[in-house]
Structure formats: C-alpha cells, structure tokens
Amino acid sequence: MRQNRTKEVISTEIHSLPTDDKSKLDTIFANVIEKIKEKHLS
C-alpha cells in the first residue's frame, strides 16, 4: 500500500475561529450585504 500523507514540511496551519467572536464576523458580513442591498435592490 502507498503511504498517503497529510503532513507537510512547508504548510499552512488551520485553526478554528474564535468562538467568542464568531458573531462579530457574521455581523460585519451582514452589514456588507445590507449595504449591497441598499445600493442595488432598493
């Protein structure tokens, strides 16, 4: 069998989003979409 590998010497590391601040990201994204709606859907 071939050894399938995920570890890399040069690699981007992935971490979870900070739980406490996830809502801040959602709020900002909602603000952006709201501005797009105001500009193009109103």
Added chain:
Amino acid sequence: MRGTLIGTDYLYQGDDVKILEMNTNSAIISKGVQYLELTPLFQRIDDGIITEFHFIYSEAMTIGRDNGSTTFLDALQQKCDDLGITFEKHEVSSDAVTIPNVEDSNTKFVLRQAYDASAIVDSLYCNDKMEFLDLMSGSDDIPESYYSSSDGFFGNTIDLNTDIGALEPNGIVKSRYPAYDVEVYPSIKRYGSESDLTNNINNLESEDYIIQEFLTDSKNFIDGRSVVMRSFDIIFGGELEIIPLGGYRMSSNVPMSFSTNAFEDDGITFDSLSRTKYITKALAEKQKIPYHIDLESDILMSDGTIGNVSTIQLGDTIISTLFELISGSEHTGEPNDDYNEHYGSITMTTDTLSTTGSELQSIVSQSMNTMFVKATFSDNTFMVDSPTSEVYIKTSGSAESTQFEFVNKLLVGDSIVYYNSGSNAITSKEITNLEMVWQEDVTIYNLDFEPYDYFLVDSKQGDGTFGIMHNACTYCGQPWAPCGSYWCDNNCGYAGCTGGGFGGK
C-alpha cells in the same frame, strides 16, 4: 433557487474585527472543512421541494489547492446523498469569468463557488477593492485606507501609527484588482513618518493600488505565525438572504521566528522573506508552474555526460530508468486505474531495473524568491529541493516499500532512492532532518520528458548516484492534476487527460 458561496477575510484590531476582502472563488482548504457547518444550508434546502443540488465550482479553488483534495465537494455530496437529493457537479476552469447555465427551478438549489462576471457582487465588490471600500466608506468595519483613481474613487482615512516597534509593519499596499504580481504584492511597509507614507502614496506603481493600515494585533498571531480569519457564507434568493457556514483561521507558511524582519533598499518595504511571514496564501499560489527542478540540478544525459537544466535543449535525450511498480507503473504495459498509488518495492525496483532514452519535449522556467525544503541525511550530507519536486523514496518505517512522493511530504525516516550510473545499483540514504530554507532569486524549471517520465538528477554526493525524479503530468492542460495524480501515466483514464507517459496520446 440560486446561492453564491462567498469567502471573506478578517483581522483583529483590539476587540474589533475588520473586514479585508471577500471573494466568490475563494479556496476552501481541506483541513478547514472540519470547521465548516453545513447543517444550516441543508436545513434550508431540505424542504421536500428541492430534489436537485447543482454545484458550480472553480477547479482550482475547490480541488486544486490541496493536492487534489475534494473534501468540501465530497461533504456536499454526502449531505445530498443522505437527504436523497441528486447531486450534480459543474466544474469550470480556474480562469473562467462566466459559469455554465444551469436552468433554475423550484426543485433545484444551484450553489456557485466560482467567479461570475455578470454578477454584481463578483464584478464590483469581489473583483474591485475600490468599489468595496467605497461601498463600506464611513464604516468602522474596514481598515483605515488610502485610495484614489481617475474613475472617481477617493478615500484617505489613514491615521499612521508609528508607536510600534521599528521592525513591525504599519502599512500594506494592495492591488485594486485580482491580477497582480504575487512576488511583490501585497507589499508590506513600515512607514517611519507621515512623509514616508506621503512619498509612498506619490510613488505608487499606478492608481490601481491602495494603501491600508497593517493590523498587527496580537490576536492575529497563533503559535508564532500570522493568521487570517476566513469565514464562508452563502447568499441566496432575490433578497440576498445569508446562510453562515462558519470558517477557520489560516496561518502563514513561515513562523515569525524564522528570520528577523528586514527591509528593501528603500528602508520601508519588507524584504521578500520578511513579507512571506505575513502572507497566508498557500505556497503553491506563488508558483506559476506546477513542477520543477532548480538551476542546481544536473541531469544524466543519454551519452553518460551530465547536462545542466539551464543548458539542456528540446530534443535532447536523457537516461531514464525503467522498473516495475506494484501499482501505477507505466512500464508494465497493463492499464491501471489506480493512479494515486504509484508505489513499489526496493526488491522489485532492483530486479526489474533497466535504462532507456527519453527526450525533452518541453521546458518552462520561472525565477522567484521562495521556500525550499532541506533534507539532511544520516551521513550529514543534505539536499535542497523544491517542495513540489517528486522523488522516488523508500518509505519511513519500511525496509522495502517505495513510492514517488512530493519533497514537501517527505518524512524523517524516509530514504531517497538513488541510481548509480557506474554500477547500475540501487541504493538509498535515510533522511534524519527536514527543514525550510529560503531561496533568493532561484530559477525553477518544469521539464517534460517523453516517452518515459523518469529522469535522473545528480545527487552531488560525488559517488555517481542520481535521484530518480518524475515528470508532472499536465497533458490535460491543468497544473493541478485533476485526475488525482501528479504522476499519472500513459493509461490514465481521466476525461481530458491524455496521460503523462506519451505526449499526444
């Protein structure tokens, strides 16, 4: 119903979060899929009416960045299978600006993870940073910015912060549009004074560049690496409803401790290595060519002489080894569907070894500053090679098993397999350490030898040994091997792939 998947990048500034940019062809790294929450999406569409899920995706964004991983696509398909919803894929090329027409209906959910120039969100707010900054002007959600263009965009909210360390960044120059020189931009700055900033504004490469404050909050670093927060949301329907999918934090490839920050001659621009520590793009995104060896590589020619990669000519013939593999060999003559395998054994390699000639069909080069991998061996000799080179190895923990592997995926305990041109013997040397090494102005090459894909690169050990390297297969025209194997051979059955073994097959 149609939905668009948008990836958005954010950074901290104190307790606040600032939005950097958003993209509709945003890559989802397979290791990050575990942090996404698909349930809200499928709760929304599992209404008993939708029976078809159509996924329009950019080949490079969805499956190209992670060595062919299809983790996100597979997760979508699995959810659909669980719900009895038909899943249909619509792949577009990485440089596509339009998408295939999938007729909408009440029974379909059409999700797009690809750029569409006809969509306002894409063409205005993803493609054009000035449009985005103009949209968000007056908001505290964006970093302080300077931008000015002859088509009417202007903003200057930068309140320069010089109350930081002399080697810490306080500015960043970005391209307005997605097509830019990734060797230069984003360019990271340390303005010592307002006049430095003003001079930089007056000397921007063109009006198609913006300057923003650099957000150096300590929360933008994890385990000594800079990170960016990337969230994914789906907007859908006429009212642009939002389905949040969560996200992850993605680090730079290089830890801050790798080097001390240093500047270009202008005294304000971070040099290439220092800049790399703040860039979170995947290493492969810098490379325009998929596979390469570097200028130091000497190749065994058919007449027994050594040819340097810089002098080898189209039509030149090199010596290629022939040996059978347990799976994936192009020399067995047996069609094999298992192209991801390509593994063998030392005994089989030795017992079936012979050599033949193979001709250089194409050569492409690129100069760049980049990170290579240094492998040190048990006798304290070492090799330095590009992370996407593919070498023949004896695998860690095994006395027999061999396979082709990317240099970036080597493990301590692997052994590089060598061919000795004098004795025709196969030997190997064990790796005892692996580390990153920075390479300035390195020229990398993509070579294609046919009909046989293996070529021999001098180990520089002075003992007549040569590492066994493998061509990349790009006969489908894609640099990321959509068939799933960078070392596919002449029997590859992937649609559009003519196989890595014989050009024009």
